[in-house]
Amino acid sequence: MKIAVLSGKGGTGKTLVAVNIAAVAENAVYVDCDVEEPNGYLFFTPELFDRKEVSVLIPVIDRSICTLCRKCIDFCNFNALACIANRMILFEEVCHSCGGCRIVCPVSAITEKEKVIGHIESGVSKNVIVKTGILNVGETSGIPIIRELLNENENDQRISVIDCPPGSACAVMESIRDADYCILVAEPTIFGIHNLNLVYELVEQFHKPHGVILNKCLEGENLAEQFCAENQIRILGRIPFHQEIGMMSSKGLILVRENETHRKFFVNLLNKVIEVIQNETITCP
Amino acid sequence: MIIAIPVDKNEENTTVCMSFGRAPYFMFVDSESGRFEFAENDAAESQGGAGIKAAQFIVDHKANVLLTPRCGENAAEVIQAAGITVYRTNGNSVKENIADLKDHKLTLLEEFHAGFHGHRSNS
Amino acid sequence: MKQLLVLSGKGGTGKTTVASALIKLMKASVFADCDVDAPNLHLVMQMNSQPQRSDYIGLPKAFIHEDRCIQCGACTENCRFHAIRFDSVFKVLPYACEGCGVCKAVCPVDAITLEYISDGELLLYQDFDRIFSTAQLKMGSGTTGLLVSKVKKQMIQFAANDSVAIIDGSPGIGCPVIASISGVDFVLIVAEPSISGISDMKRIVKTAEKFQTKLMICINRYDSSIEKTEEIENYCMENKLPYAGRIPYDEQAVKLINQGKTIVDVDCNSGRALRKIFVKVMAFLNENNRIEKYEN
Numbered sequence: 244m245k246i247a248v249l250s251g252k253g254g255t256g257k258t259l260v261a262v263n264i265a266a267v268a269e270n271a272v273y274v275d276c277d278v279e280e281p282n283g284y285l286f287f288t289p290e291l292f293d294r295k296e297v298s299v300l301i302p303v304i305d306r307s308i309c310t311l312c313r314k315c316i317d318f319c320n321f322n323a324l325a326c327i328a329n330r331m332i333l334f335e336e337v338c339h340s341c342g343g344c345r346i347v348c349p350v351s352a353i354t355e356k357e358k359v360i361g362h363i364e365s366g367v368s369k370n371v372i373v374k375t376g377i378l379n380v381g382e383t384s385g386i387p388i389i390r391e392l393l394n395e396n397e398n399d400q401r402i403s404v405i406d407c408p409p410g411s412a413c414a415v416m417e418s419i420r421d422a423d424y425c426i427l428v429a430e431p432t433i434f435g436i437h438n439l440n441l442v443y444e445l446v447e448q449f450h451k452p453h454g455v456i457l458n459k460c461l462e463g464e465n466l467a468e469q470f471c472a473e474n475q476i477r478i479l480g481r482i483p484f485h486q487e488i489g490m491m492s493s494k495g496l497i498l499v500r501e502n503e504t505h506r507k508f509f510v511n512l513l514n515k516v517i518e519v520i521q522n523e524t525i526t527c528p
Numbered sequence: 529m530i531i532a533i534p535v536d537k538n539e540e541n542t543t544v545c546m547s548f549g550r551a552p553y554f555m556f557v558d559s560e561s562g563r564f565e566f567a568e569n570d571a572a573e574s575q576g577g578a579g580i581k582a583a584q585f586i587v588d589h590k591a592n593v594l595l596t597p598r599c600g601e602n603a604a605e606v607i608q609a610a611g612i613t614v615y616r617t618n619g620n621s622v623k624e625n626i627a628d629l630k631d632h633k634l635t636l637l638e639e640f641h642a643g644f645h646g647h648r649s650n651s
Numbered sequence: 652m653k654q655l656l657v658l659s660g661k662g663g664t665g666k667t668t669v670a671s672a673l674i675k676l677m678k679a680s681v682f683a684d685c686d687v688d689a690p691n692l693h694l695v696m697q698m699n700s701q702p703q704r705s706d707y708i709g710l711p712k713a714f715i716h717e718d719r720c721i722q723c724g725a726c727t728e729n730c731r732f733h734a735i736r737f738d739s740v741f742k743v744l745p746y747a748c749e750g751c752g753v754c755k756a757v758c759p760v761d762a763i764t765l766e767y768i769s770d771g772e773l774l775l776y777q778d779f780d781r782i783f784s785t786a787q788l789k790m791g792s793g794t795t796g797l798l799v800s801k802v803k804k805q806m807i808q809f810a811a812n813d814s815v816a817i818i819d820g821s822p823g824i825g826c827p828v829i830a831s832i833s834g835v836d837f838v839l840i841v842a843e844p845s846i847s848g849i850s851d852m853k854r855i856v857k858t859a860e861k862f863q864t865k866l867m868i869c870i871n872r873y874d875s876s877i878e879k880t881e882e883i884e885n886y887c888m889e890n891k892l893p894y895a896g897r898i899p900y901d902e903q904a905v906k907l908i909n910q911g912k913t914i915v916d917v918d919c920n921s922g923r924a925l926r927k928i929f930v931k932v933m934a935f936l937n938e939n940n941r942i943e944k945y946e947n
Contacts, residue, residue, distance in 0.1 A: 252689055253662010253822045258847065279823040280661055280854065282847035300731075316584070320710070320752055322577025325584045327609040334602045337577040341731050341751030380824060380857050390733070409662045409822060410688040411790045413746045433909050434667065434691045441689060445790050461905065486875070493845035493876035546807070547834060550800065575710050575750075575797050598834070 245396070245403045246516060247422035249446070251438025253409035255430045256458035256482065258282045259492055261406040263499045264426075264516075265371045267509045272403040274392050276418040278361060278376035278385035283406050285495045289366025289373040297376075297388045298357040299340040304331045308352035315344035315353065336381065361388045363395070369500075372401075389417045397421060402513075411441040416449070424520050425453040426479065431460055431467040439470060452519060454479040456512070477519075480512050531557040531629065532591035532612075533622055534582075538566035543620040548596045549579035549603055556589055557626060579603030587612065595625050596637065604640040652681070652807065653815050653936065654835040656864075660855030662822035664843040665871035668904060669925065670819040671695040671913040673839075676929045679817045681810035684785040685799045685831040686821035687771065697911055698783055702774040707786060707798050709770030710750035713743045719762035726754035726763060771798055775805050782809045796830025803831070815936070824858045832858070837865045837936050839895065844870055844879035852883065856892065866892060867935055869928050873897035893935060896928040 248261040262283050265273040275283040302315075302324075309331060316324045323338040324331060335358060345353040361378040376392045378385040385408075396403050407418040419425060425446045429439040439455070446453045454477040457467050461484050471478050482488070491498060498505035534551030535542040545551035550572045557564040567589065571581035579599070583606035586594060594607060594614045607614060615634040617625045628634050657670040667684075671692060674682050684692035715726065717740055727735040734747035735754060743754075745768075755763040769789065776783040784806035786798050799821075806816055818835065821827050832838065838859045842852040852868070859866055868887055873880040880897060887894040901921035904914045914922040 252691075254843070255663060280847075280851045282661075282850065285846045285850060318752065318756070319577075320575065320750060322571065322574050322581040325580050325587075325606045327584075327587055327606050328611070330609065332606060332609065334577060334580055334605075337580065337602065339576075339749055339751060341749065341753050342729065343751050343753040343756060346729070346753060346756055378824075380854055383829070386732075412688050412788065416746050430663075432905060433694050433911070437691060437694060438689045441790055448790070461902070466909070489845075489872075489875045493848075493879050495846035550804070600833075 245422050246424050247405040247419045248426045249407045249442050250428040251442035255428045257428045261404050262286045263509045265404040266497050266499045268402045272372045275375045275406045276389045277408045278378040278388045281375050284375045286497050287368035287373045289368040291366040293365040296359045296362045297391050298359045300355040301338050301358045302344050302353045303356050305352045314347050318347045411445045425451045427455045429467045431465045436466050436470050457481045459484040529559050529592035531593045532586040533595045544617050548599045549582045583607050601640040655837045656818045656820050656835040657839050658820040659841045660851030661848050664841045667691045669841050672915045672925050674817050675913045675915050681782045681816040683806040684819045687786045687788045687798050690785050692819045698776040699778050702776045705773045706769040707771040707773050708767045711765035711767045712745045712748045713754050714766045715741050716762045725757045729757045799827045799830040824854050840868045842870050844876045867895045869895040870897040872900040874899045895931045898924040
């Protein structure tokens with residue numbers, strides 16, 4: 244069972260929800276796909292047992308074979324190659340690793356080598372296996388890391404909680420690819436609603452069953468509730484704004500491991516989600 | 529010698545463009561004859577590696593000198609490998625910069641900013 | 652024109668809250684929202700005019716022409732981005748396609764073309780006294796730095812004479828952030844005093860330092876953890892990073908933002924703290940630096 248946690252906007256509490264849901268499950272895997280700014284491991288402080296580098300392939304041009312015909316430069320849509328003073332130059336960080344230059348070279352002067360763009364750390368924190376994807380600073384795309392994380396997780400039968408990157412761009416779409424259910428975390432501000440809308444459209448497009456958790460709820464009018472009502476989106480739960488929660492989170496504490504009330508809340512939440520997934524399977528096989 | 533300058537418009541009184549890689553046009557001036565011409569910069573619309581493509585462009589146009597307010601390190605690598613000297617422009621008047629170059633009033637551009645690291649479609 | 656960019660690394664730290672207030676205090680007539688994935692600034696800036704809209708064409712996407720396809724599978728085999736799936740017919744998943752052209756190159760029967768489609772929309776608001784440039788990326792599109800560059804270009808094009816332009820940046824450290832930093836004179840980082848906020852702040856500082864822009868750090872909601880606030884302040888001292896000040900958590904701020912107002916529109920705690928930060932920012936911004944000034 245794979246549960247993805249998303250939010251249109253950063254800072255709504257996506258990691259808070261993802262981390263705590265994983266922590267209350269009997270035996271779970273927490274997968275951090277927010278590879279630009281991974282945060283879950285800060286809460287779990289897992290004991291690491293594995294580290295795997297993730298790399299992409301970049302071209303290597305053999306000068307002794309290269310005829311400087313420039314077919315590779317013409318082909319490259321990303322302008323990663325240049326020819327100066329009879330010498331080919333490759334700009335690694337601009338290269339998208341598509342392999343096209345190698346294919347179009349008429350004299351087979353191009354081979355490929357691996358370039359590390361980040362890594363995956365695996366660790367354990369009590370009942371949770373923690374998988375964290377980390378993109379190296381300066382690299383532009385974390386998608387290969389997300390893909391690797393999900394490939395590793397594909398056949399895992401345990402409850403997997405996928406902490407997605409914020410927003411609704413394609414890194415997010417990649418992250419939810421195997422999800423059986425999507426939890427959308429929203430905050431009751433105009434920014435929150437505006438961004439909830441984007442991510443709601445995304446899960447609808449991918450036909451993923453979904454529900455909303457309202458976080459940082461204050462007294463009074465809650466714009467997010469209205470939005471959900473208008474669009475008939477199921478509200479799974481409401482987390483009130485409590486300085487205490489903020490304080491514990493700022494220290495990297497996992498709520499459900501500190502406090503019984505919070506534990507009950509997240510256990511209920513997880514059970515609700517499991518129930519919905521099972522029902523969905525019955526009604527839409 | 530041929531002087532290359534990134535410019536905002538393809539007309540004589542144009543201003544120096546703040547960006548090198550994405551300048552809409554390049555102006556090429558022959559310092560001896562004073563003749564000049566404009567060329568559209570195809571690199572401007574690139575998803576990524578604009579500086580590299582623009583640098584290749586001015587190299588292919590046989591520029592000897594480049595006058596620009598700033599330049600990325602990737603473009604700089606291309607330009608320097610080709611033996612082109614890069615000067616920092618002063619103010620945005622093309623005419624004044626060319627005059628300053630003649631009078632040796634321009635300084636070499638020595639700091640190149642970090643690469644404009646490509647434009648991944650899926651980040 | 653000088654450009655001031657507000658970044659944070661972590662989302663939700665208050666970038667837009669700070670940027671909108673700075674716009675008000677500076678009486679900036681030129682500003683932009685480079686968080687093209689989830690733009691928010693327009694919700695607070697209350698522009699009067701209808702924006703000029705233009706389509707943003709991103710990377711081309713591959714398209715397989717079913718009638719020509721002989722289903723040899725060469726495209727899928729060679730696609731590095733897993734963007735081609737077979738489901739009775741071979742189809743390209745547009746959100747995964749990076750527009751590299753490899754499938755087109757390997758197709759033996761020329762059944763694949765690269766098509767340019769709209770990936771989003773550029774918006775330009777022109778009130779008589781203010782220019783606001785922003786964009787909205789289509790859901791699922793690639794967050795390309797090119798759109799961010801276009802937002803900035805639009806802003807500069809229409810506002811060459813103004814003194815300071817303020818840019819609301821995007822979270823993260825990737826391509827759109829890097830694109831927004833390019834050419835900017837000053838970066839103000841809004842940090843959150845929490846374990847994840849600090850981790851993200853360090854990564855964005857590292858990213859910004861690669862460019863030779865001036866950098867300054869401020870802390871938002873500092874009272875949510877005095878301990879972490881002090882950690883950030885020490886970090887700034889140890890690393891000689893200019894520190895602009897700190898803003899307390901303020902319930903008034905939330906209410907104001909929800910009403911589409913900035914925190915300096917009304918007298919409140921956060922607004923007062925931000926005014927002090929504003930003074931420091933202006934002083935630092937106006938120090939002589941090596942970056943050319945364009946006097947018009």
